Amino acid sequence: MKLSKRSILAITGVTAGLAIGLTFSGSAQAQAPSITCAAGTTAGQCFKNVQTDALKNLTPGDFLSAMGVMTDSLGLDCADCHPGAGTDKVNWVIDTPPKLMARRMVNMMQAINKEFFNGSQQVTCYVCHHAREKPSTSVSLDNLYSAPNFDKDDVVAADKTAPSATEILDKYIAALGGQQKLNSMTSYVMSGESIGYEGLGGNGQFKIYAKSPDMRTTEIRFPDHPDRGVSAWTFDGKVGWVTAPRGLMGEYQLDGANAEGAAFEAAASFPGAIKTLFPTWVSGGLESIGETRSASSSSSQDIVPPDDYRLVEGTSRGGTLRAKFYFDQKTNLLVRVLRFVNSPVGRIPIQVDYADYRDVNGIKFPFKMAFLWLDGRWNAEIKNVQINAPIDAKIFGKP
Numbered sequence: 200m201k202l203s204k205r206s207i208l209a210i211t212g213v214t215a216g217l218a219i220g221l222t223f224s225g226s227a228q229a230q231a232p233s234i235t236c237a238a239g240t241t242a243g244q245c246f247k248n249v250q251t252d253a254l255k256n257l258t259p260g261d262f263l264s265a266m267g268v269m270t271d272s273l274g275l276d277c278a279d280c281h282p283g284a285g286t287d288k289v290n291w292v293i294d295t296p297p298k299l300m301a302r303r304m305v306n307m308m309q310a311i312n313k314e315f316f317n318g319s320q321q322v323t324c325y326v327c328h329h330a331r332e333k334p335s336t337s338v339s340l341d342n343l344y345s346a347p348n349f350d351k352d353d354v355v356a357a358d359k360t361a362p363s364a365t366e367i368l369d370k371y372i373a374a375l376g377g378q379q380k381l382n383s384m385t386s387y388v389m390s391g392e393s394i395g396y397e398g399l400g401g402n403g404q405f406k407i408y409a410k411s412p413d414m415r416t417t418e419i420r421f422p423d424h425p426d427r428g429v430s431a432w433t434f435d436g437k438v439g440w441v442t443a444p445r446g447l448m449g450e451y452q453l454d455g456a457n458a459e460g461a462a463f464e465a466a467a468s469f470p471g472a473i474k475t476l477f478p479t480w481v482s483g484g485l486e487s488i489g490e491t492r493s494a495s496s497s498s499s500q501d502i503v504p505p506d507d508y509r510l511v512e513g514t515s516r517g518g519t520l521r522a523k524f525y526f527d528q529k530t531n532l533l534v535r536v537l538r539f540v541n542s543p544v545g546r547i548p549i550q551v552d553y554a555d556y557r558d559v560n561g562i563k564f565p566f567k568m569a570f571l572w573l574d575g576r577w578n579a580e581i582k583n584v585q586i587n588a589p590i591d592a593k594i595f596g597k598p
């Protein structure tokens with residue numbers, strides 16, 4: 200179930216941030232026809248049968264991310280509500296019983312938040328469903344005294360006894376090579392190999408281009424499977440584009456919450472400016488990574504060793520984007536960024552882990568990165584980093 204879910208989600212490339220459809224290895228897969236939305240259209244205008252007030256005004260990309268949140272919140276596949284999803288026979292438009300129920304649930308959730316929580320998003324699909332199709336209604340005595348639920352708070356509570364956020368970020372900057380050194384870096388190009396999830400797909404070649412203050416492009420190609428095309432995510436400082444050749448929407452401009460995520464990712468490529476990323480920072484003390492996961496759920500693609508890490512959270516003006524940064528207590532280096540953007544059915548998380556820091560011209564770079572999001576994951580093994588190499592501006596524009 201898990202694996203099939205991932206592959207189906209990957210076909211649709213629902214998460215605009217990084218979706219790359221890595222779960223394909225062959226070319227025999229049936230492909231669903233892609234949907235093209237005219238620029239500036241909402242989900243309600245572009246799709247045929249979107250009715251809820253909460254979802255119809257989203258951009259098409261954000262709408263599909265909301266579908267990803269709903270799917271994962273219930274532990275389902277797209278195909279559980281949309282017959283044939285993942286094949287060329289898919290029918291997204293038809294109303295099935297679970298789809299009708301889901302629509303009622305979206306409206307119910309909005310009504311609960313409005314009436315009881317002043318319109319703030321406290322109740323989400325996950326709050327009740329916890330990755331089950333039907334929520335459990337009673338305490339399970341078997342689990343009562345076993346390991347606690349590993350879900351963490353999205354919103355970090357300040358820990359007054361911990362070092363301040365500024366102190367932690369300063370130590371990080373020093374550990375990377377110092378403010379001056381970081382300021383002298385105005386661009387870089389990283390290249391290497393991408394490894395897909397559980398051995399499926401992968402074997403891609405990726406390139407990440409970054410230009411300060413806020414341009415970034417990630418490209419992945421698969422030399423052994425040229426039919427998979429080139430997947431790309433670009434952000435030119437103002438506008439972002441996604442090209443997922445096997446994605447539901449093929450190529451599209453990023454708007455809405457996913458564009459905010461892309462802008463953050465581009466700006467965060469330059470750690471020398473980390474303190475300017477957010478107006479508000481909270482130091483949250485220590486949080487463990489890994490420890491509570493069962494052995495079976497940890498995978499060889501986990502690159503951050505289980506331990507307690509220093510947690511700092513940044514929040515954008517208006518709180519539409521929040522990011523949790525985890526730092527190693529000994530090296531002061533960043534091991535994880537978990538960021539959330541808003542969606543009407545629950546926040547959309549994207550996580551990037553960093554490991555194997557090595558020196559490149561006096562600046563420390565992570566030579567391993569692991570990207571994890573609602574519909575997939577990939578790991579990057581960096582082979583080469585070039586600092587301050589000239590990059591053609593076209594690289595960051597529309598692919």
Ligand code: HEC
Pocket residue numbers: 208211213246247248249250251252254255263266267269270273275276277278279280281291292297298299301302447
């Ligand atoms: C729990 C049921 C459920 C799951 C799982 C689900 N959807 Fe949906 N989907 C819906 C509902 C409900 C609507 C209509 C929303 C509305 O009316 O506002 C919808 C509408 C859509 C539409 C618009 C179709 C049209 O033309 O009107 C697309 C496209 C879509 N979903 C894609 C997906 C994808 C991709 C996935 C998997 C990531 C997915 N859905 C998973 C319930 C679901």
Ligand code: HEC
Pocket residue numbers: 269273297298300301304305308322323324325326327328332333334544
């Ligand atoms: C306040 C708690 C609550 C929230 C929030 C909630 N649900 Fe539910 N949901 C339930 C309960 C309880 C049931 C089981 C109803 C039953 O068994 O008849 C259910 C059933 C469903 C079912 C039918 C499952 C089945 O197999 O019969 C779907 C689909 C569903 N919910 C989707 C969603 C989606 C999507 C969201 C978020 C937009 C959501 N729910 C939010 C409580 C909730």
